Amino acid sequence: MNRVRIVGGAWRSRLLEVADLPGLRPTPDRVRETVFNWLGQDLDGQHCADLFAGSGILGFEAASRGAAAVVLVERDAEALDALHKSAKTLQALQVEIVRGDAVRFAQNTRRKFDGVFLDPPYRQGWIERMQPWMDGLLKPEGWIYVESEAAMTGLGDWRTVKQSRAGQVHFHLMRRSQE
Secondary structure (H helix, E strand, C coil): CEEEECCCCCCCCCEEEECCCCCCCCCCHHHHHHHHHHHCCCCCCCEEEECCCCCCHHHHHHHHCCCCEEEEEECCHHHHHHHHHHHHHHCCCCEEEEECCHHHHHHHCCCCEEEEEECCCCCCCHHHHHHHHHHHHEEEEEEEEEEECCCCCEECCEEEEEEEEECCEEEEEEEECCC
């Protein structure tokens, strides 16, 4: 087991156990600090979805910063076990853990989110497969956070409004284009 640290909010400095799985890359502390600076430190009342939860650190970070509801979607059994343990450790009642495929979840849920975290496994086409479902998943003023192996200018009707890079990781904040 590896560990990852929550960098801000009510659970700041708490360590969470992370399943040791091939390809699982928890978003680094410095990247999360930047992302939550972009979003504003306070996510009070927001509803967020972490669609390729993995370690769950993006979703737990959002909950730590006041999100009213966070859905973590993950299909790997070992990762799910670690997510459940983390939620129990933090007594994170606002966090719902869903076992399943992110695309299927996006296709079938009736919920609308303020924000979605998209940090899928690299080089497998997941971001492109998610694109058709983003409009239905998000509120009109919503945001998407995307981590990818390459810089992106947008995703469907969503445009990159902020972006940066840390090593091999390109990360982006996207909002619906206003055309």
